[in-house]
Amino acid sequence: EDQVTQSPEALRLQEGESSSLNCSYTVSGLRGLFWYRQDPGKGPEFLFTLYSAGEEKEKERLKATLTKKESFLHITAPKPEDSATYLCAVQAGSWGKLQFGAGTQVVVTP
Amino acid sequence: EAQVTQNPRYLITVTGKKLTVTCSQNMNHEYMSWYRQDPGLGLRQIYYSMNVEVTDKGDVPEGYKVSRKEKRNFPLILESPSPNQTSLYFCASRGGSTGELFFGEGSRLTVL
Numbered sequence: 001e002d003q004v005t006q007s008p009e010a011l012r013l014q015e016g017e018s019s020s021l022n023c024s025y026t027v028s029g030l031r032g033l034f035w036y037r038q039d040p041g042k043g044p045e046f047l048f049t050l051y052s053a054g055e056e057k058e059k060e061r062l063k064a065t066l067t068k069k070e071s072f073l074h075i076t077a078p079k080p081e082d083s084a085t086y087l088c089a090v091q092a093g094s095w096g097k098l099q100f101g102a103g104t105q106v107v108v109t110p
Numbered sequence: 111e112a113q114v115t116q117n118p119r120y121l122i123t124v125t126g127k128k129l130t131v132t133c134s135q136n137m138n139h140e141y142m143s144w145y146r147q148d149p150g151l152g153l154r155q156i157y158y159s160m161n162v163e164v165t166d167k168g169d170v171p172e173g174y175k176v177s178r179k180e181k182r183n184f185p186l187i188l189e190s191p192s193p194n195q196t197s198l199y200f201c202a203s204r205g206g207s208t209g210e211l212f213f214g215e216g217s218r219l220t221v222l
Contacts, residue, residue: 032209034209034210034211036211041216042215042216043114043200043202043213043214043215043216044153044200044211044213045213046208046210046211046212049208049209049210087152087153089153091209094166095160096141096143096158096160096166097155097158097168097169098143098155098158098211099155099169100145100152100153100154100155101152102150102151102152103152
């Protein structure tokens with residue numbers, strides 16, 4: 001059975017304290033791995049798509065990487081505005097189905 | 111402005127009273143999908159549609175129906191809602207080379 005697991009469930013950081021979020025997956029035929037950011041009361045907002053092992057994407061203080069079994073979202077020198085829930089999603093097999101992890105809630109304090 | 115619009119945003123209803131949550135997108139996307147979000151469970155896919163008149167089940171389709179008669183609209187129908195369908199619902203459409211999903215603002219449904 002396909003599974004997407006995110007860790008940790010919650011992360012509290014001081015401003016400037018870099019850290020990494022993990023998304024591990026067990027699926028057959030990965031087509032793409034996606035990262036989203038979700039603010040309270042809002043719909044998820046797209047961050048990155050990764051398609052193959054070794055691929056990396058960057059945007060401001062965020063960098064996403066992909067291996068054959070997991071993806072990492074690195075947050076470098078975070079600011080309070082980076083506080084959000086970060087969601088990982090995997091598309092495998094069918095182009096229509098998308099499976100999300102439960103998310104990591106990140107709080108960055110000044 | 112490119113957007114996905116859901117209505118209603120908030121709804122309290124009673125068991126068994128049929129309801130429809132509408133979803134409309136203005137980006138001419140072929141793919142649309144519905145998700146429910148529950149604490150600790152994340153987003154779970156209910157149904158998706160690859161194009162007009164083409165729909166398929168996601169991971170949690172029981173108790174829901176969908177239709178896709180026009181490209182821009184993808185309503186979610188609860189024929190006989192039950193309390194376990196109390197949840198936050200998101201509609202999304204997909205487009206562009208990145209395969210990114212564009213989400214609506216969500217519809218919070220409470221079934222008493």
